[in-house]
Amino acid sequence: xxxxxxxxxxxxxxxxxxxxxxxxxxxxxxxxxxxxxxxxxxxxxxxxxxxxxxxxxxxxxxxxxxxxxxxxxxxxxxxxxxxxxxxxxxxxxxxxxxxxxxxxxxxxxxxxxxxxxxxxxxxxxxxxxxxxxxxxxxxxxxxxxxxxxxxxx
Numbered sequence: 001x002x003x004x005x006x007x008x009x010x011x012x013x014x015x016x017x018x019x020x021x022x023x024x025x026x027x028x029x030x031x032x033x034x035x036x037x038x039x040x041x042x043x044x045x046x047x048x049x050x051x052x053x054x055x056x057x058x059x060x061x062x063x064x065x066x067x068x069x070x071x072x073x074x075x076x077x078x079x080x081x082x083x084x085x086x087x088x089x090x091x092x093x094x095x096x097x098x099x100x101x102x103x104x105x106x107x108x109x110x111x112x113x114x115x116x117x118x119x120x121x122x123x124x125x126x127x128x129x130x131x132x133x134x135x136x137x138x139x140x141x142x143x144x145x146x147x148x149x150x151x152x153x
Contacts, residue, residue: 004100006071009060013068016057017078018087020049040089048084 005011024047055065069085072078078085091097115121 004096005075005077009064010068010071012058013054013065014072014077014087016054017049017069017072017085018092020053020057020084021046021086023047037089037093040093043079043086043088046086048081048086050084053084 005014022041025041029041049069051066051069052062054069055062058065069078070080073080073085077091078087112121
């Protein structure tokens with residue numbers, strides 16, 4: 001992620017822009033499930049991501065989100081619209097972005113395997129009212145002393 005977006009925060013902001021652009025749609029309508037730009041959702045159907053919402057979602061100050069978002073615009077990864085940022089299909093269909101998403105999927109699979117072996121997933125699932133989509137609050141809750149107990153094996 002750092003190779004493409006400069007650092008981890010830049011990558012997280014980019015991923016949040018992508019998520020925000022298509023989060024209002026059912027999974028099957030988000031596009032990008034086949035090679036080529038034609039399989040991606042047209043840019044005009046993407047919902048622009050507001051910089052304040054990006055900051056709130058990632059748990060960073062709005063100015064930090066704005067600074068990173070504008071850097072993504074300068075680098076050509078996002079386009080600035082009146083209502084926020086859009087990650088264009090041309091960028092999402094690029095070989096470098098597809099490679100990044102493939103690597104990200106591999107790393108997430110490894111991470112979740114490790115978290116499962118450490119008992120984190122079980123602790124997560126047992127938390128009352130836990131919203132799996134809210135990763136930042138989840139991490140805060142899991143950081144409570146004694147909540148996570150490693151499993152043997």
